[in-house]
Amino acid sequence: MSRKGSLIIISGFSGAGKGTVVKALTAAHDNYALSISATTRQPREGEEDGREYFFKTTEEFEELIRRDELYEYAQYVSHYYGTPKAYVQEQREAGRDVILEIEVQGALAAKKKNPEALLLFVTPPSAEELKRRLIARGTESMDVICARLARAKEEAKLMDQYDYLIINDDLNACVEEIHQLVMREHLRMEENLDFVSRIRQELKDMQ
Numbered sequence: 001m002s003r004k005g006s007l008i009i010i011s012g013f014s015g016a017g018k019g020t021v022v023k024a025l026t027a028a029h030d031n032y033a034l035s036i037s038a039t040t041r042q043p044r045e046g047e048e049d050g051r052e053y054f055f056k057t058t059e060e061f062e063e064l065i066r067r068d069e070l071y072e073y074a075q076y077v078s079h080y081y082g083t084p085k086a087y088v089q090e091q092r093e094a095g096r097d098v099i100l101e102i103e104v105q106g107a108l109a110a111k112k113k114n115p116e117a118l119l120l121f122v123t124p125p126s127a128e129e130l131k132r133r134l135i136a137r138g139t140e141s142m143d144v145i146c147a148r149l150a151r152a153k154e155e156a157k158l159m160d161q162y163d164y165l166i167i168n169d170d171l172n173a174c175v176e177e178i179h180q181l182v183m184r185e186h187l188r189m190e191e192n193l194d195f196v197s198r199i200r201q202e203l204k205d206m207q
């Protein structure tokens with residue numbers, strides 16, 4: 001049976017470990033396709049254009065907005081981030097479950113466009129643990145860490161609009177929890193309307 005893939009939107013405070021969770025999820029199961037965003041922020045050490053992000057200048061990014069090529073976009077700590085439309089559409093049509101790992105404003109905008117999207121919010125067990133992880137990552141200056149913690153405070157105001165809360169304490173448990181939620185989502189009636197039409201037709205033809 002060919003069914004359209006689900007849209008799974010994963011957000012969480014910077015430093016919550018979303019990247020690690022998503023990597024482990026896509027490595028453990030082959031039904032997922034991870035969308036690669038465009039951004040105007042500088043690449044971190046080890047990041048490659050076209051792998052972690054499509055790195056763009058502000059002019060290039062604004063051109064994507066003008067040409068309506070982004071599914072959603074937002075500004076985060078003075079940089080643009082956005083999801084290219086084409087990949088999401090192609091992969092979902094091909095039946096793959098597409099993951100967007102994006103911040104809260106873009107996530108809520110995407111949910112408005114696509115109410116059937118599954119919104120998951122990943123958080124460490126406490127604010128103290130969040131700060132510890134951000135410092136331990138060692139990829140940002142203290143100024144940027146403080147800006148990201150301030151942003152986390154803002155994001156926390158909107159986290160109750162997500163469908164599910166995922167506490168990232170144990171990585172494997174967290175990955176399996178997400179996978180189970182996605183599998184359950186596939187069983188929702190509105191996700192299976194092609195099947196419904198087919199079996200209705202079969203029943204009709206039988207008489």
Ligand code: 5GP
Nearest residue numbers: 037038073074076081082083101102103106
């Ligand atoms: P980072 O700079 O740490 O890679 O990402 C900063 C924030 O931007 C994270 O919360 C990440 O999820 C979010 N982000 C990454 N790509 C996108 C995107 O395409 N759209 C939106 N709205 N946020 C994104």
